[in-house]
Amino acid sequence: MARAADEARTAAGKIRRSVASPSGVRGVAIEVAWWSAHLAMWPFSILEERTQDVLHDLHLSGLSPEQRALVVGDVEAAGTPIILIHGIVDNRSVFTLLRRGLRRRGFGRVVTVNYSSINGDIRLLADRLGALVEQVCEETGYERVHVVGHSMGGLVGRYYVQRLGGDARVHTLVTLGSPHDGTLPAYVLPHPLVRQMRPGSDVIRELAEPAPGCRTRFLAVWSDLDQMVVPKRSAKVVHPDLSARNVFVRGVGHMSLPVDGRVVHEICTTLAHLDHDGHTLAAGATSIASSTGRAATRTSPDSIGRVARGTSHP
16 A cells, blocks of 8 residues: 555656646636536436447438548448447447547447446446447447447456457447556545456456457557556556557646547557557557647657557657
8 A cells, every 4th residue: 555655756746747738727617618518418328228329321312521531441340330339327429429430430339328227337337238248239230340348348348359359349449547457546446347347456467467469459548647547657558468559648637638639640540550460550659749739740760560568648
């Protein structure tokens, strides 16, 4: 516990420095605004249910030039279903802008789901995700899907992929602010589900175990302003058996990750390129830290490889 307290104090100092920067001030303002908007939308999306947006059925009529370009360029990428999984005590409204961004890019099938996590645990939720994936594959005729998980939703997706054989169904798993190595704020609440997100929990230890032959590619987005993941590096996927790319974005709060324009662009670009051998495109450590909202990427040459071993801040 003493070590955890020291890490918490160190992380708090880093957060204060990040918040004091120009991008930090902007990020805090956006985070507050999005929290307000999200809370306003929250009551309208509390039912435990599933929704599916079908933008097109491989027809070009009525599509914008950008949507048409994706369909013509890679009809499989455009049609591959995308399942969005929210975090604890949340609902699908957190993905409002991401869903819109995916539709504008031309992705034809976006599935969102509400689920109650109060009485569940990550293993149970991962099993339920597996049932949903099978249902979506049966309905659409596609053999594989993409999964985007925010916060705990990313851990649910990873557990399904890594521990329940979900890599046979999930082509790409995107995690946004997910505590892959646990998070210190999880010590605040004694709830069983929250305890599973503590560093060294049984679930975190399971995810650290070998995963030979995992076919899913990973995209993990993390930020220096994420107040829910402490230490921040816990939101990266670092595992010798996983094909992962960790993307750092500066000045974005935890709830703002699914709505940040740079993050949405990164997700759309990644999912628009199906790497059929299962490896991540340009695996390694990447930064999209431009405070202007335009995608400014930088990849260190020595970070390219099958496993993302760390990210250097710009």
